[in-house]
Amino acid sequence: MPHQATGAAPDGGGSAPRSLVLMLPGQGSQFAAMGVPLYESDARFRKALDDFFDAFGTGAERLRREWLHGSAQGIERGSFAQPMLFGLDYAAGAVWLEELKGVDVTLVGHSVGELAAATLAGAFDLELAGALLAERARLLDAAPRGGMIACRATEESLREHLDALGGRAVIAAENADNQCVVSCAEEDLPDTMRYLGSHGVTCLRVASTEPFHSPLLAPAAARFEEFLARRGHRLSTTELPMVSAYSARRISGREIMPASFWTRQMAEKVRFWEALRHNFDSGPRTFVEIGPGTVLSLAARRLPSVRARRSTVISTMPRHRPHPEHWESAIHEVAEEFC
Structure with missing residues (x-):
């Protein structure tokens, strides 16, 4: 099998229906040239990422150039890694959701991956998300090391x-x-x-030059909240099912989450394990890490349902296997199972 998968084989007759969870990674998952082969070979992925670069505004060309032609040096810097991880998560999600149109999908993101999940789910439009990531990068450049x-x-x-x-x-x-x-x-x-x-x-x-999810970033998180609060009229309800790793609960599609919900997580603990256990370990599921790395896949493999082979875990963009064929194979196999 060309992609990495662990857990259950396809369900037999009479078993509970399998559901699909798309996981979007955050800081620490980045690596040099992550997603570049996919950007060069997949037109849909390229367009979605270019749309993000357009929304990011000033600094986007430098960000793109550093990503496409840069070395491993500097990839731990939050002002680079955070917008790039968001952009890659967003572009990957756009392609996966297009392929899985009509399938019941739940999104869960880790740290900045949660902002990408929220954008895909409809809580922000891409223009607002780009402005948020540009402001987040600016604040991180001024944050404590x-x-x-x-x-x-x-x-x-x-x-x-x-x-x-x-x-x-x-x-x-x-x-x-x-x-x-x-x-x-x-x-x-x-x-x-x-x-x-x-x-x-x-x-x-961890590949990071900032003390993420600690009180040291509370001042930056407060300014980030002020920035989003001034644009609070542009926040919306989510249109897709989503679980937050900040609150460890499902986000109601009937409720507009306040600016503080999306911004304070930068300085507070990520409750990813609690989010997985409390929301996803009750039945057969396929967990797919659609962004760079394998951090979330390794975490999901610790779930009892995966260890009991009732659920499956797939990573699509691992550091050691960055080729587009790996990604395409994973999409086609999951689409065949669910569509």
Whole structure:
């Protein structure tokens, strides 16, 4: 099978109907030249991403040039990674939703991936989303330097270690039952990694130069909220089912979420694991990570329904297999199953 999949085989007769979940990744999933082969080969993907670049406005050409021709240096910078991850998530989602027209699909995004999911679901139009990402990038350039550490540990055990450090680092995300992310200021990164490692916690630096999902970004999040609040009349209800990894609940299609909902998540914990467990682990599902990397796929594989082979997980744009054929094969196979 050309794409990565784990979990159940197609359902047999009499089984519960399978549902589809599209997962959109955020900071830490980026890698050099992510999505470039797809941009060069898929006209629909290219148009959707170009539409985002147009909406992003001033700075879009530099962003596009850095993405198409840049090296691995600088991809951890939030002012580059955040708009590019949004754009790739959005373009991928546009293609997948076109292919799956009429299929019951639920969206869930991680961090900036949640903003892409909200745009695809209809909470913002693309013009507003582009302005939001441009403002977010500007705020991140002025934000405190810091970083994030991926840890193989439960949230409970990790919290005990962080308490011993005196609050210099916080849990930024719980991605799975044994996968958490810690965020702290730049000067605290070495000591935090050293302390956790000395206590048996496997650690890996996340590709980020900002302390996302920590109080250090609260001032930037407050200014981000002010920016969106001034445009609050342009917010809408969602037209597609969507689960928020910020609140860990489904977003009602009858309710317009306030500006604070979409902006404060930059400085608060991502509850991705809780969102998965509470909303998606009750029946057979196909989870598809439609953006770059495999962070969300690895998390979804920890779900009991996947471990019991009732559900399946597919990654479509992994770092080690960036070829368009991989992506196209995944789309065709999922479309055949659901359409």
